[in-house]
Amino acid sequence: MFSTRQDRTETTAKTQLDSLMEAAGDAVFRLSVHGTIIYASRRATELICPGEKLVGQVLNAFVLAVDRPAIDAVIAQAAGSSQPSKTNVRIKTLGNALWIELQVMAYEAGPGEQELLAVGRDISGQQATEERLRHMATHDALTGLPNRSLLSDRIRMAIAQSRRTGRGFSVVALDLDGFKKVNDALGHPVGDALLRVAAMRLSETLRDVDTLARVGGDEFVAVLPGAVSEAEIQIIGRRMISTMQLPFEIQGHTLYVGTSIGAAVFPEHGDSEVKLLAHADTAMYRAKETGKARCVVYNHEKFTQPEHDVSMEAAMFQAVRDGEFLLHYQPIVDARSRQIMGFEALMRWSRPGQGLVSPAQFIPMAESNGLINLLGAWALKAACVQIRRFEEVARRPLYVSVNVSPRQFRNDQFLDIMDEAMQLSGLSGEQLLLEITEGILMSDPEHAEALLTAMTSRNVRIAIDDFGTGYSSLAYLKRFPIATLKIDRAFIKDLPSSVKDVAICNVVLSLASHLNLNTVAEGVENQEQLDFLAAHGCGLIQGYHTGRPLVPDEIIALLKAEQASPALTAAQ
Known part of the structure; x- marks a missing residue:
C-alpha cells in the first residue's frame, strides 16, 4: 500500500517536472546518468528534429562529432557531483548546426534513482556575433584578408612548424606600383575598389596553404610554406606580377597598376618575424629601385653594406622586439x-x-x-x-x-x-x-x-x-x-x-x-x-x-x- 502511494507520488512529481519543462522556453531534457534521453520538451523536439521521437536515444548522437567529448564530460561531471556542469556544443538540426549552451544537473528521481536535467539555450546569435567580432579583430575590413595581427600569428606558427619539421618557408612583401596616382587622381572609393579586386586576384595565385594579408594601404604580405628555393619563389612571384599587369575595370575606369615583390626565406634570411618582414621589405624596395614589376629575393651580401657589423644588426632586430x-x-x-x-x-x-x-x-x-x-x-x-x-x-x-x-x-x-x-x-x-x-x-x-x-x-x-x-x-x-x-x-x-x-x-x-x-x-x-x-x-x-x-x-x-x-x- 505504501509502495503504491509512493509510486504515485513519484509519478506525479515527474509529471509536474515534465509540465514545467514544457512551459520552459528552452530545450529541456531528462536524461539517464549515461546520457540517454528519458524525456524531451516540445521545444527540444522542435529544435532538433520535429516529428521524430527523441526518447530512448543518446543525447550526444545529436551533437556534432567534434563536440561529443565535451558533452560526455559535462554529463559525467554532473552525475558525480551535486553541482551543475555547463558547456557550449553544436546540435545537429534539420538546417544548420545550432550553438547550444547546455547546463546539466543531477537530481533524485526516486529512492536510489538518479536522473539528469539538461537545459539547452540557443546561443547561435551570440556565437555569430562573437565570431564576427573575432573576424573583425583579425581581418582587414576592406579586403577580408588577414590583417597584421593574424599575419604575425601565422608567421610565428610557420616558424614553430619549420623548427619541428626542418622545412623552411618564405615571407613575401609586395605593394602596388602606381596605386598612389590612382588614389590621388580618382579618389579613395576607386582606390578601395581597386584594392579589393587586387586582393582577390593575388589570393587566386596562391595555394590553399599560403596566407595573404593586407598590412596597410596598398601593402600586402604572403607567407608561403615550403617555398624556399629562388626558383619556387620566382614562379609564384611571376604569377602575382602577371595577374596584376592585367587591366582593372573599376567604376567605369580602365586602370593599370603593377606590383613589386621582395622575399625572405626562413631561416636563411632571418630567424624571427621582425627580421623576415624587414628583409622582405628591403628586397621589395630593391625590386622597385631596379625597374619595378620584379620579384627580388633577399641577399645578405648584396643588400647589406660591408661595413655593417652583423652582430650589431642582429642585436638591433632584438632591440626592436625588446623595446630598447x-x-x-x-x-x-x-x-x-x-x-x-x-x-x-x-x-x-x-x-x-x-x-x-x-x-x-x-x-x-x-x-x-x-x-x-x-x-x-x-x-x-x-x-x-x-x-x-x-x-x-x-x-x-x-x-x-x-x-x-x-x-x-x-x-x-x-x-x-x-x-x-x-x-x-x-x-x-x-x-x-x-x-x-x-x-x-x-x-x-x-x-x-x-x-x-x-x-x-x-x-x-x-x-x-x-x-x-x-x-x-x-x-x-x-x-x-x-x-x-x-x-x-x-x-x-x-x-x-x-x-x-x-x-x-x-x-x-x-x-x-x-x-x-x-x-x-x-x-x-x-x-x-x-x-x-x-x-x-x-x-x-x-x-x-x-x-x-x-x-x-x-x-x-x-x-x-x-x-x-x-x-x-x-x-x-
Missing part, C-alpha cells in the same frame, strides 16, 4: 627671448651592457635593412604623444620636429602614419615639423612635390635639414612648400671668427627672410655664436648652449622650472 629604442628631446629656443618653442625628437638606442649606441651607427643600418620604416613610424607617433604631455606642463603650445629618412619618404603609407600620429596625439598640423634633406627632394622631384603638397594641406610644416650641405640648386625653395631652413652646424661652429662662415650664414638668413622662411641654427655651443645669430635675424636656436638632448622626465623638470621662473632660460 627611446627618444631624447633637444630644446629649440627663440634666439632673443630664449623661451623654449619646441623640441627635436632624437632616436637613441640603449643597448644593454654597452650604453647608448650612436645614431650614426644604427640609423644607416636601419635604412639599409628596412627597419627604419618600423622605427620611424614608432618615433613619429611617440614624439607627437609626448609633446602633448610637455604642453600640459608648459601650459602653452609647443611643436615637435621629427626627421624623415629617404626610405620613409618613399613609403606609400607615410601619409597614413603621419595622420595616425596626429589623430592619436591630438596635435594640429602646425605643431608638427618634418625634417627632410635636400637629397630627398631632388632624387624624385615629382613624388616629393606630391607628398609635400599633401603634407602641407594638413598644415604640417616642412624643414630642410642640414641646409647647404646637399644639392647646390636652390630651385626647390621656389618649387616645394618649404617652411623652415635648418642651418647646418658645419657653418655655425667657427662663428663669428670665420669670414667664410659669416658670409654663408648672412646669405642664408637673408635668403630666408626674403622668402618668408623660418630659420633654425643647429649646433650652437657658445654665447658668441648665439649673439651673432640673434643679431643677424636667425629666429630659432638649437644646440648644447641652449639645451642638450634630454629624456622626457628631464624635459618636464625643465618646463616646470621655466613655469616657476619665466626669466629662467633653457641653458640655465
Whole structure:
C-alpha cells in the first residue's frame, strides 16, 4: 500500500517536472546518468528534429562529432557531483548546426534513482556575433584578408612548424606600383575598389596553404610554406606580377597598376618575424629601385653594406622586439627671448651592457635593412604623444620636429602614419615639423612635390635639414612648400671668427627672410655664436648652449622650472 502511494507520488512529481519543462522556453531534457534521453520538451523536439521521437536515444548522437567529448564530460561531471556542469556544443538540426549552451544537473528521481536535467539555450546569435567580432579583430575590413595581427600569428606558427619539421618557408612583401596616382587622381572609393579586386586576384595565385594579408594601404604580405628555393619563389612571384599587369575595370575606369615583390626565406634570411618582414621589405624596395614589376629575393651580401657589423644588426632586430629604442628631446629656443618653442625628437638606442649606441651607427643600418620604416613610424607617433604631455606642463603650445629618412619618404603609407600620429596625439598640423634633406627632394622631384603638397594641406610644416650641405640648386625653395631652413652646424661652429662662415650664414638668413622662411641654427655651443645669430635675424636656436638632448622626465623638470621662473632660460 505504501509502495503504491509512493509510486504515485513519484509519478506525479515527474509529471509536474515534465509540465514545467514544457512551459520552459528552452530545450529541456531528462536524461539517464549515461546520457540517454528519458524525456524531451516540445521545444527540444522542435529544435532538433520535429516529428521524430527523441526518447530512448543518446543525447550526444545529436551533437556534432567534434563536440561529443565535451558533452560526455559535462554529463559525467554532473552525475558525480551535486553541482551543475555547463558547456557550449553544436546540435545537429534539420538546417544548420545550432550553438547550444547546455547546463546539466543531477537530481533524485526516486529512492536510489538518479536522473539528469539538461537545459539547452540557443546561443547561435551570440556565437555569430562573437565570431564576427573575432573576424573583425583579425581581418582587414576592406579586403577580408588577414590583417597584421593574424599575419604575425601565422608567421610565428610557420616558424614553430619549420623548427619541428626542418622545412623552411618564405615571407613575401609586395605593394602596388602606381596605386598612389590612382588614389590621388580618382579618389579613395576607386582606390578601395581597386584594392579589393587586387586582393582577390593575388589570393587566386596562391595555394590553399599560403596566407595573404593586407598590412596597410596598398601593402600586402604572403607567407608561403615550403617555398624556399629562388626558383619556387620566382614562379609564384611571376604569377602575382602577371595577374596584376592585367587591366582593372573599376567604376567605369580602365586602370593599370603593377606590383613589386621582395622575399625572405626562413631561416636563411632571418630567424624571427621582425627580421623576415624587414628583409622582405628591403628586397621589395630593391625590386622597385631596379625597374619595378620584379620579384627580388633577399641577399645578405648584396643588400647589406660591408661595413655593417652583423652582430650589431642582429642585436638591433632584438632591440626592436625588446623595446630598447627611446627618444631624447633637444630644446629649440627663440634666439632673443630664449623661451623654449619646441623640441627635436632624437632616436637613441640603449643597448644593454654597452650604453647608448650612436645614431650614426644604427640609423644607416636601419635604412639599409628596412627597419627604419618600423622605427620611424614608432618615433613619429611617440614624439607627437609626448609633446602633448610637455604642453600640459608648459601650459602653452609647443611643436615637435621629427626627421624623415629617404626610405620613409618613399613609403606609400607615410601619409597614413603621419595622420595616425596626429589623430592619436591630438596635435594640429602646425605643431608638427618634418625634417627632410635636400637629397630627398631632388632624387624624385615629382613624388616629393606630391607628398609635400599633401603634407602641407594638413598644415604640417616642412624643414630642410642640414641646409647647404646637399644639392647646390636652390630651385626647390621656389618649387616645394618649404617652411623652415635648418642651418647646418658645419657653418655655425667657427662663428663669428670665420669670414667664410659669416658670409654663408648672412646669405642664408637673408635668403630666408626674403622668402618668408623660418630659420633654425643647429649646433650652437657658445654665447658668441648665439649673439651673432640673434643679431643677424636667425629666429630659432638649437644646440648644447641652449639645451642638450634630454629624456622626457628631464624635459618636464625643465618646463616646470621655466613655469616657476619665466626669466629662467633653457641653458640655465
